[in-house]
Amino acid sequence: MARRAPNQELSEVFNQLWRLDTNRLQPGRDYSICLQGKAGYVAQGSNHARDRARASLFSYVDEEKLHGIDTYAHFINLLDNYETSTGVWERVTSEERMENHLFLDAILETDVMKHAHEYLVREGRSSSDPERFKRQLYDIWFRLYHRGRSGREDSCGFEHVFVGETKLGREIMGLHNWVQFYLQEKHGHVDYKGYKARGNKNTPDEEDHVLTLQFSWKGLVKPLGGSFIGVSPEFEVALFTIVFLMSTEKMTSVLVKVDEYVLELVVYRHGLSIGTSYPKLLSNNNN
Template structure:
């Protein structure tokens, strides 16, 4: 192959990559605008960022506490109970064994809770738009019932995370509920509602926020946060989560990224509303292994 042809192919690949990123940015911003169930910072929830968390050596479970108070000062729990997707989401959080290697046993009641959650999401404009986009991209079936099955397989189908045990994990458990690995490491737990409820009952301890640099320190009105915390006697040196967004927004966003790539790890940098985010999704066969946002910067901090 000649140098000229190789160069032209490279330009073509770059063009398609830029087009794909632009297309993804547009759909993610659209579902952001459609997320009417998103809670408002300062009104529906109030956080206290406090100090910037320090460095934790690999394998250590000690972190200096730079946040003596909880992260959440207030959350409007009436909305968690009255908005259907939140209500059904919260009902799922006690359905899992946190330790990998311990087989999950899904009861008929829990299966019904999973279906109720998916059904409630499908009633929202967020998920309707995500479905429409994925059908247009030929990644999802047009039949809503078949799409629900696809969502179930992506998020709730059990698989082996610890190969020595039974089916001990699924995408929903890892991302939204959290897991521990051999009692030595926190995995997942990237959801603000779960974090709030665990913190409310004294099960997690917020240690402080994590910022890339002084120019990009978070704001208490931000909808994305990088943070450090402890849970079950373990420390997560760097975690990340959206704040205030609805469950359907997160499921829709990460489902889109998952289905638009066949790579084991997909990492895209997009600007959603005022936030420049790195969105990361790991594949576990036909299901999500993990997914999370990283806040890179926001427009009121020298974008």
């Protein structure tokens, strides 16, 4: 079967976001990773994986930048606001609600989000009013909904994608963000197990900004999970917001070429909110 060609229009939009992402951290300067071994097979439903990586994935991250750049600092403030087990009611305090708004205010000041907003306005997917766009972003990422069987409001797009969740104590869901991965790894909660090679290449580069990882978290194993590495929070929010708003399908899969990477961007809808979103690396055109 012939492989799909990248979506040219979205590739152009996302490459402009990539160029505007001045808060992206640079490998070898702002952070270093150690990929080590290739991830092994994990049987469906199993939480046992052979550890192909004795050391951590992140060997260095410039934390002055993580805490000194506004969008990262406000992003990190949100990571402890959630009950990660599905089925547990999320109580959002006034302080946590304020932290959500401060994060959105910070990313909306960036050129990345301004360009994303301009594109969505041109396409008739968002209002030109900045406050209405902010409310739209709040609904997409922070509106609570029920994911567990209890029917309680136990999840939201931000929690699933960026923080991570556990389902019935049996599986990891989400956790596709490199900052959360690094911080959880630093505190001994994440154990990196290895990487999945991309395309026909046997080993990825340690300067790659997109990786597929295997790891354990909260006593559970995630067999494979795709993540951007080093990119800013605003870049990920902009990218997946655009994919979400450009389609009304339950599941949207878009093939794009961003910088040197050919990616499949996957977004699942949960009503007016994101259910999950993640990148799947198909190839690196520098190979």
